[in-house]
Amino acid sequence: MAGGYAWLLAAPAAFLALFFAWPLVRVVWRGFTDPVLGLGNYARVFGDGPYLRVMLNTIETAATVTALCLLVAYPVAYVMAKTRGRWLQIMAALVLIPLWTSVVIRSYAWMVVFQRRGVLNDLLLATGLVDAPVSFLPGALGVHVGMVHIMLPFMVLPLLSSMRAIDGTLLRAAEVLGASPTKVFWRVFLPLSLPGLNAGVALVFMTSLGFFVTPALLGGPQHMMAAVLIEQQANTYLNWGMASALSSTLLVVTLAIYVVYLRVSGGAADAALVR
Amino acid sequence: MTPRGDALARAMRVLLPCFTVLVLLYLTLPSILIVLMSLSDQTYLTFPPPGWSLRWYRTMTEDTSWPQAALNSFVVGVPAAALSVVLGTQAALALTRGRLRFAAIASACIVAPMLLPHVIMAIGLYPVMLDLGLLRSYTAAILAHAVVALPLVFIIVSASLRGYGESLELAAMVCGAGPCATFRHITFPMIRMSMAVGGLLAFATSFDELMLSLFLTGPGTRTLPRLIWEQMNAYLTPTIAAVATLVLVLSLVLLGAAALLQRGRIEGSAP
Numbered sequence: 001m002a003g004g005y006a007w008l009l010a011a012p013a014a015f016l017a018l019f020f021a022w023p024l025v026r027v028v029w030r031g032f033t034d035p036v037l038g039l040g041n042y043a044r045v046f047g048d049g050p051y052l053r054v055m056l057n058t059i060e061t062a063a064t065v066t067a068l069c070l071l072v073a074y075p076v077a078y079v080m081a082k083t084r085g086r087w088l089q090i091m092a093a094l095v096l097i098p099l100w101t102s103v104v105i106r107s108y109a110w111m112v113v114f115q116r117r118g119v120l121n122d123l124l125l126a127t128g129l130v131d132a133p134v135s136f137l138p139g140a141l142g143v144h145v146g147m148v149h150i151m152l153p154f155m156v157l158p159l160l161s162s163m164r165a166i167d168g169t170l171l172r173a174a175e176v177l178g179a180s181p182t183k184v185f186w187r188v189f190l191p192l193s194l195p196g197l198n199a200g201v202a203l204v205f206m207t208s209l210g211f212f213v214t215p216a217l218l219g220g221p222q223h224m225m226a227a228v229l230i231e232q233q234a235n236t237y238l239n240w241g242m243a244s245a246l247s248s249t250l251l252v253v254t255l256a257i258y259v260v261y262l263r264v265s266g267g268a269a270d271a272a273l274v275r
Numbered sequence: 276m277t278p279r280g281d282a283l284a285r286a287m288r289v290l291l292p293c294f295t296v297l298v299l300l301y302l303t304l305p306s307i308l309i310v311l312m313s314l315s316d317q318t319y320l321t322f323p324p325p326g327w328s329l330r331w332y333r334t335m336t337e338d339t340s341w342p343q344a345a346l347n348s349f350v351v352g353v354p355a356a357a358l359s360v361v362l363g364t365q366a367a368l369a370l371t372r373g374r375l376r377f378a379a380i381a382s383a384c385i386v387a388p389m390l391l392p393h394v395i396m397a398i399g400l401y402p403v404m405l406d407l408g409l410l411r412s413y414t415a416a417i418l419a420h421a422v423v424a425l426p427l428v429f430i431i432v433s434a435s436l437r438g439y440g441e442s443l444e445l446a447a448m449v450c451g452a453g454p455c456a457t458f459r460h461i462t463f464p465m466i467r468m469s470m471a472v473g474g475l476l477a478f479a480t481s482f483d484e485l486m487l488s489l490f491l492t493g494p495g496t497r498t499l500p501r502l503i504w505e506q507m508n509a510y511l512t513p514t515i516a517a518v519a520t521l522v523l524v525l526s527l528v529l530l531g532a533a534a535l536l537q538r539g540r541i542e543g544s545a546p
């Protein structure tokens with residue numbers, strides 16, 4: 001019987017081979033062969049110049065966003081895990097709604113907040129904290145605030161599902177045995193929430209590496225990220241060899257994180273990421 | 276928690292809910308801003324708007340490119356979601372019921388398109404679609420969006436299949452039902468809600484996808500996110516806010532539908 005089910009894999013496998021694996025092979029191949037065969041593109045990616053700086057900035061930004069998301073999402077998920085009934089539903093809806101709002105549009109909203117005559121400057125001027133409008137754009141602040149806003153639900157949801165699965169009797173047992181609430185948290189609750197934490201960190205880090213809209217709109221040339229650079233190389237400069245080499249580099253970084261995550265979580269990818 | 280506890284724990288019981296309220300405000304703030312700005316009577320984006328009007332909604336309907344792009348988004352999104360549901364469900368059935376030796380690796384490969392940066396796939400799919408003569412066609416965008424949306428269906432349907440176990444299917448087969456009859460009468464009724472939720476999420480993914488559309492669609496087939504993106508780089512007017520508000524409303528309707536379906540799934544699962 002099980003053999004019959006295996007045949008069902010044929011169509012999805014063929015589809016993904018043609019429209020997922022084959023394009024990736026083409027990208028890697030092109031990075032080495034366009035315009036001429038060799039390591040020329042990679043010499044430029046890793047040599048002096050803006051390319052390596054952009055790649056490092058991409059990793060740094062993704063790491064910062066992941067850390068900020070974790071710091072903000074953990075307490076929120078904790079409160080949600082302790083809440084029941086109507087309030088939980090309201091909080092869950094408020095976390096989910098931004099997830100369903102277009103990423104392009106949300107970055108646009110942050111532009112309105114951070115621009116020279118924007119909401120934040122109005123607020124700062126009105127309260128007398130500054131005398132003249134502060135120029136936030138382009139800048140790291142906007143990129144971080146905008147990216148954390150987009151990634152936060154992806155951190156809250158795995159954490160929440162992990163925390164809700166924690167057996168309350170374990171916490172009570174620790175308490176009865178004399179552990180202080182702080183100790184119960186660090187020694188019992190936190191370790192039991194690690195699967196959700198791992199899934200959230202992997203999901204947010206990998207997605208952050210490929211961010212395009214937010215850094216393009218709010219970051220400017222000083223805070224350029226890999227996806228912006230790759231799009232520019234291909235669409236503006238028609239330098240597909242360079243775009244492919246940069247894509248391959250980004251691919252290797254992302255896959256490395258994916259493999260580490262799969263090892264750490266020790267399960268099938270789909271089960272590990274279920275939210 | 277018992278009333279006894281250290282000072283830190285007591286402080287946390289007050290601080291954490293306050294912090295949560297602030298974070299939830301942060302999450303909802305941009306959506307509220309967009310809706311308010313779409314009702315502005317000014318050409319320049321200011322907040323709060325000096326006066327209110329619906330002129331930007333009128334501008335949006337008068338410019339034919341917005342309705343065309345919205346239509347394109349549906350022409351791409353619906354088939355892409357359908358394709359994801361068919362292929363994603365097949366993959367889920369094969370890997371949860373098939374007892375394959377390389378199931379863990381296979382599932383990692385099926386989930387990967389969702390996690391890899393879309394720009395890499397866009398750079399790779401562009402020449403592939405060019406070779407196939409599909410560049411700038413609806414088909415190119417449909418196929419590309421199905422690749423990135425398929426993992427969502429796969430994850431959701433797999434979870435549902437694991438939740439139900441296979442005893443009912445085995446019982447049907449023991450009683451003489453063939454594979455097709457078993458799927459139609461046993462498996463499909465169990466997982467159809469998950470398939471529907473997966474399909475909705477797949478549609479939402481396609482509806483919000485920018486990077487693949489940027490590379491694979493043309494002026495006649497460009498989707499809504501691409502048009503918003505192009506307009507945003509040209510001029511910032513409240514028309515974009517009006518479009519965004521309508522997209523938000525549509526998303527909330529879809530979210531509500533998904534929530535209702537999921538509730539149905541949970542109630543339906545009770546024997």
